[in-house]
Ligand SMILES: *[C@@H]1O[C@H](CO)[C@@H](O)[C@H](O)[C@H]1NC(C)=O
C-alpha cells in the first residue's frame with residue numbers, strides 16, 4: 465500500500481516536470497527546448513559595434529571613482545589593489561556632444577604587481593532602437609600599457625543572449641587628473 469502510494473506520488477510529481485521535451489525524464493531538471501520558443505533566431509548574427517565614452521575623474525559630478533585607493537606598501541607604478549567603478553554615457557562619436565546610445569557601467573581593479581593592468585567587468589547597456597534594453601558584458605584583462613587592448617565578450621542579455629566575441633579598446637585622450645576619451649570596438653556573435 466505504502467509502495468503504491470509512493471509510486472503514484474512520484475508519477476504525479478514527474479508529470480508536472482514537463483519542460484518542453486520528453487528527454488527530461490532521466491533527471492527531471494534538464495530539457496532541450498527549441499530555440500525558437502525562446503525567441504532565438506536559427507542563425508547567429510555577427511556585428512561590429514563602435515562606441516566612445518568619456519570619463520570625469522574630478523569635479524562635483526565624476527563618472528568614475530576610486531573605491532579602494534592603491535595599497536601604499538606595493539610599487540606605486542602598478543596601483544596594485546586599487547578598485548574603481550564607472551558609470552557614464554556611450555556615444556557614437558569621440559565628441560562628448562555626439563549622440564548618446566547607451567551607458568557603460570563597470571568595476572575595475574588594478575590586479576598586477578608588475579605592470580599597471582586592470583581586471584575589468586564592463587556592462588554596455590544600450591538604449592538605442594531595437595537594442596534598447598539589451599546589454600553586452602565584457603570581462604577580462606585590460607593591459608593598459610598596450611595601445612590596443614583586447615577584452616573578451618563573455619555574454620549578454622536581450623538581443624545578446626549567448627553572445628560571444630571580443631572587444632578592442634584604445635585610449636584617444638587621457639588626463640589622469642580630469643578626463644579621458646575611450647574607444648571600444650566590439651565584435652560580437654549573437655542571436
Ligand atoms: C616599480 O615597478 C617598475 C616597473 O616594473 C620598476 O621599474 C621599478 O623599479 C619598481 N620600483 C620599485 C621600488 O620596486
Ligand SMILES: *[C@@H]1O[C@H](CO)[C@@H](O)[C@H](O)[C@H]1NC(C)=O
Pocket residue numbers: 591592593596597
Ligand atoms: C528605451 O526603453 C525605455 C523603457 O522601455 C524607454 O523609456 C525609452 O524611451 C527607450 N529609449 C529609446 C531611445 O527608445
